[in-house]
Amino acid sequence: MERIALFPGSFDPFTLGHLAVAERGLEMFDRLVVGIGVNASKQGLVAPERRAELIREVFEGEERVEVVLYEGLTGDLCRRRSIKHILRGLRNSTDFEYERDMEMANALIYPEITTVAVFTPSEYISVSSRLVRELITMGGDPAKFLPRGIDIKKYLQ
Numbered sequence: 001m002e003r004i005a006l007f008p009g010s011f012d013p014f015t016l017g018h019l020a021v022a023e024r025g026l027e028m029f030d031r032l033v034v035g036i037g038v039n040a041s042k043q044g045l046v047a048p049e050r051r052a053e054l055i056r057e058v059f060e061g062e063e064r065v066e067v068v069l070y071e072g073l074t075g076d077l078c079r080r081r082s083i084k085h086i087l088r089g090l091r092n093s094t095d096f097e098y099e100r101d102m103e104m105a106n107a108l109i110y111p112e113i114t115t116v117a118v119f120t121p122s123e124y125i126s127v128s129s130r131l132v133r134e135l136i137t138m139g140g141d142p143a144k145f146l147p148r149g150i151d152i153k154k155y156l157q
């Protein structure tokens with residue numbers, strides 16, 4: 001049976017930290033579905049459809065990665081797609097506390113789903129979408145924190 005994991009997040013935008021998590025996921029699973037959670041009341045910096053395009057550019061040629069937009073609960077998306085694993089990344093104890101609470105809630109509602117969390121490589125611990133958004137808003141260049149070759153300006157219109 002094919003092993004598929006859902007890697008859910010806001011990915012506003014997708015960073016080198018996310019890429020490190022996804023790459024580890026690809027070592028463990030046959031296929032990865034990157035799910036961009038869309039919250040109608042939260043606009044974000046990069047439009048959701050453009051976030052998807054950026055991630056598709058990062059994984060161009062990698063047929064094991066699929067990018068989808070979704071609304072509502074992550075567990076419901078897993079059920080619709082018969083996905084049994086959720087992949088998440090851990091940078092620090094704040095991430096850990098949050099992920100543990102989410103996992104506990106999910107385990108009660110969706111007992112068939114297992115959450116797998118991977119540690120971020122130390123060089124990416126300080127990388128976050130928020131940092132990248134702040135840099136962009138202040139007119140800085142976030143290229144160092146983004147996957148190689150990504151020109152964020154392309155995705156900001």
Ligand code: ADP
Pocket residue numbers: 008009010011012015016017018020021087088089090091095119120121124125126127128129
């Ligand atoms: P969310 O809003 O669901 O936290 P994010 O897009 O911020 O969505 O993050 C998606 C996942 O990637 C989360 O599990 C988060 O902890 C992880 N992540 C974000 N940045 C990093 C990083 N630099 N290193 C490792 N994991 C990260």
